[in-house]
Amino acid sequence: SDPNGRRSPPPVVHYQLNNLTSTPNPIANKERILILTPTTKFYQEYWDNILKFTYPHEHISLGFIIPKTTDGNKATTELQKAIAKTQSGPESDRFQSITIIRQDFEPPLTSQSEAERHKLENQKIRRTSMARARNSLLFTTLGPHTSWVLWLDSDIIETPPGLIQDLTSFDKPIIVPNCFQRFYNTDTNAEEVRPYDFNSWRDSDTAQELAAKMGPDEILLEGYSEMATYRTLMAHLGDTDSRRDQRKIMPLDGVGGTALMVKAEVHRDGAMFPPFPFYHLVETEGFAKMARRLGWESWGLPNYFVYHYNE
Amino acid sequence: SDPNGRRSPPPVVHYQLNNLTSTPNPIANKERILILTPTTKFYQEYWDNILKFTYPHEHISLGFIIPKTTDGNKATTELQKAIAKTQSGPESDRFQSITIIRQDFEPPLTSQSEAERHKLENQKIRRTSMARARNSLLFTTLGPHTSWVLWLDSDIIETPPGLIQDLTSFDKPIIVPNCFQRFYNTDTNAEEVRPYDFNSWRDSDTAQELAAKMGPDEILLEGYSEMATYRTLMAHLGDTDSRRDQRKIMPLDGVGGTALMVKAEVHRDGAMFPPFPFYHLVETEGFAKMARRLGWESWGLPNYFVYHYNE
Numbered sequence: 001s002d003p004n005g006r007r008s009p010p011p012v013v014h015y016q017l018n019n020l021t022s023t024p025n026p027i028a029n030k031e032r033i034l035i036l037t038p039t040t041k042f043y044q045e046y047w048d049n050i051l052k053f054t055y056p057h058e059h060i061s062l063g064f065i066i067p068k069t070t071d072g073n074k075a076t077t078e079l080q081k082a083i084a085k086t087q088s089g090p091e092s093d094r095f096q097s098i099t100i101i102r103q104d105f106e107p108p109l110t111s112q113s114e115a116e117r118h119k120l121e122n123q124k125i126r127r128t129s130m131a132r133a134r135n136s137l138l139f140t141t142l143g144p145h146t147s148w149v150l151w152l153d154s155d156i157i158e159t160p161p162g163l164i165q166d167l168t169s170f171d172k173p174i175i176v177p178n179c180f181q182r183f184y185n186t187d188t189n190a191e192e193v194r195p196y197d198f199n200s201w202r203d204s205d206t207a208q209e210l211a212a213k214m215g216p217d218e219i220l221l222e223g224y225s226e227m228a229t230y231r232t233l234m235a236h237l238g239d240t241d242s243r244r245d246q247r248k249i250m251p252l253d254g255v256g257g258t259a260l261m262v263k264a265e266v267h268r269d270g271a272m273f274p275p276f277p278f279y280h281l282v283e284t285e286g287f288a289k290m291a292r293r294l295g296w297e298s299w300g301l302p303n304y305f306v307y308h309y310n311e
Numbered sequence: 312s313d314p315n316g317r318r319s320p321p322p323v324v325h326y327q328l329n330n331l332t333s334t335p336n337p338i339a340n341k342e343r344i345l346i347l348t349p350t351t352k353f354y355q356e357y358w359d360n361i362l363k364f365t366y367p368h369e370h371i372s373l374g375f376i377i378p379k380t381t382d383g384n385k386a387t388t389e390l391q392k393a394i395a396k397t398q399s400g401p402e403s404d405r406f407q408s409i410t411i412i413r414q415d416f417e418p419p420l421t422s423q424s425e426a427e428r429h430k431l432e433n434q435k436i437r438r439t440s441m442a443r444a445r446n447s448l449l450f451t452t453l454g455p456h457t458s459w460v461l462w463l464d465s466d467i468i469e470t471p472p473g474l475i476q477d478l479t480s481f482d483k484p485i486i487v488p489n490c491f492q493r494f495y496n497t498d499t500n501a502e503e504v505r506p507y508d509f510n511s512w513r514d515s516d517t518a519q520e521l522a523a524k525m526g527p528d529e530i531l532l533e534g535y536s537e538m539a540t541y542r543t544l545m546a547h548l549g550d551t552d553s554r555r556d557q558r559k560i561m562p563l564d565g566v567g568g569t570a571l572m573v574k575a576e577v578h579r580d581g582a583m584f585p586p587f588p589f590y591h592l593v594e595t596e597g598f599a600k601m602a603r604r605l606g607w608e609s610w611g612l613p614n615y616f617v618y619h620y621n622e
């Protein structure tokens with residue numbers, strides 16, 4: 001309001017979606033990237049990693065959704081501390097804008113150890129809850145000026161610094177790197193890597209047959225011997241040789257969400273993370289299927305790695 | 312940036328979705344309403360009608376999506392003229408904010424006469440295209456502070472001025488008034504009203520059986536004798552007697568979108584307008600089904616009327 005207490009005229013904003021691009025050369029076209037991170041725990045390594053992104057930070061916005069729990073409060077405090085430091089630091093480090101959403105529903109599992117999270121019987125309720133968190137975050141932060149959405153889990157602690165340029169350079173509507181994990185192999189006494197995320201796959205006849213026999217509310221899950229799908233898992237195709245072709249690309253039917261680049265147009269068309277069984281798939285795998293129904297294909301980079309925290 | 316050319320620290324915004332309410336008493340709770348209007352043509356009567364809304368305009372935001380066509384350009388110019396007048400007029404008339412999105416895809420039908428629009432063979436492609444327009448508008452305008460979304464078509468030219476208070480007072484996740492049309496009856500030589508929108512219905516066994524026999528990409532449509540569904544249509548239950556109970560309420564399985572009030576939480580959970588057949592339903596009818604899958608029920612007000620333009 002002005003000094004006389006009058007409300008100023010309301011802002012009218014006019015956006016030309018038809019002029020908004022998402023191209024293989026996003027820096028030249030000043031395309032805005034929205035990084036979305038559902039968060040239950042804050043990892044300093046996550047923050048340090050995105051700080052090193054070479055994509056101009058002035059065109060990167062960040063969005064977080066954090067549950068309203070004791071752990072969530074702790075994560076929020078730590079995140080805000082990291083933000084405060086970055087935004088008062090060197091100009092080129094500062095991100096364009098940051099949104100923190102506190103979640104209005106409880107995550108369904110109280111214990112969040114990796115073993116507990118990955119138990120088959122906990123998966124459906126857990127992934128349903130994560131899908132709702134992703135949708136809330138997406139629906140409230142995607143703007144008319146966003147060109148690309150990079151989904152990046154809060155426990156992804158290492159990626160190439162050119163991640164955004166590398167993924168967008170393929171000009172695909174949906175593209176996922178291969179999510180691995182570093183660990184100390186006590187047999188070989190060496191630091192090694194192993195696959196972590198099994199949600200990026202190509203479909204199989206066996207999986208299709210399993211789905212055909214399922215009740216309407218049952219879901220197919222990947223990475224459980226109780227339910228062998230014989231899908232082609234991108235996780236198993238990763239070549240760790242240093243001379244590997246990092247630009248090798250494969251079509252996918254399901255995608256994981258640990259790191260996932262999506263043209264904003266795909267989301268705007270309506271592609272979200274189904275919290276209900278959609279063709280017997282939920283969350284990020286259901287997202288790939290829904291995008292397909294909207295005419296958008298998913299792709300994977302088996303030899304391009306990002307790394308998940310090791311508890 | 313400041314006078315020395317330094318970028319100012321990026322904005323950090325923190326939203327507590329858990330404190331955001333959508334209650335039967337939205338004015339007292341200062342709840343923000345987002346009115347969303349897909350638009351191919353501007354009607355002055357639409358604007359005059361929303362101007363008369365008694366809900367405090369300072370808590371109403373407007374969002375429009377308009378195709379990038381000759382007709383769309385005309386509608387945009389006319390809309391902007393109406394906006395300019397309102398925002399420079401009396402303070403209490405001014406809306407909180409207004410977003411105009413120009414659409415990056417073409418509406419599939421060039422002829423847009425009522426007769427042409429309603430032909431059965433044109434429905435699937437037309438409603439698919441409208442679903443995409445609704446999703447683009449929704450995904451880019453829904454904010455973390457929005458409590459309610461009121462979908463209102465651009466050709467809804469008359470509603471009670473208390474529409475927002477009336478619809479929210481029922482405290483339902485999804486609620487639709489009955490959309491009628493005024494016309495001059497040449498038989499009786501009198502101004503009369505007749506049902507217009509047939510998309511609000513309760514399901515029937517016949518419709519379920521039709522759906523069960525359909526191929527995966529076929530859709531059920533309402534209001535076509537070629538495809539008699541025997542659903543209970545709210546349009547036919549409207550009582551126009553002046554002493555009618557305007558608060559009469561009925562559960563629905565499909566909803567129309569000419570006027571449609573939705574708790575923002577329903578959309579945030581992921582409920583959108585399927586442009587693909589979802590349980591053989593698309594667009595607003597598919598939305599009701601998707602919301603149901605997410606645990607949200609739809610309701611209708613057979614005796615509470617809004618009016619569609621008569622071409």
Ligand SMILES: Nc1nc2c(ncn2[C@@H]2O[C@H](COP(=O)(O)OP(=O)(O)O)[C@@H](O)[C@H]2O)c(=O)[nH]1
Nearest residue numbers: 038039040041065066067107117133153154155
């Ligand atoms: N806001 C929110 N974030 C969640 C919830 N559950 C998991 N996350 C986050 O979602 C991402 C994936 O979850 P995580 O437990 O690491 O999955 P996993 O690595 O596949 O076992 C991580 O960034 C989590 O912090 C939830 O209920 N709410």
Ligand SMILES: Nc1nc2c(ncn2[C@@H]2O[C@H](COP(=O)(O)OP(=O)(O)O)[C@@H](O)[C@H]2O)c(=O)[nH]1
Nearest residue numbers: 349350351352376377378418428444464465466
């Ligand atoms: N942006 C956009 N709006 C559309 C499109 N098609 C229809 N509309 C709008 O969507 C609403 C419903 O369309 P309309 O043709 O009136 O549907 P009907 O009354 O059911 O025949 C109206 O407000 C139209 O102006 C489209 O392709 N793009």
Ligand SMILES: [Mn+2]
Nearest residue numbers: 153155258308
């Ligand atoms: Mn994880």
Ligand SMILES: [Mn+2]
Nearest residue numbers: 464466569619
């Ligand atoms: Mn209409």
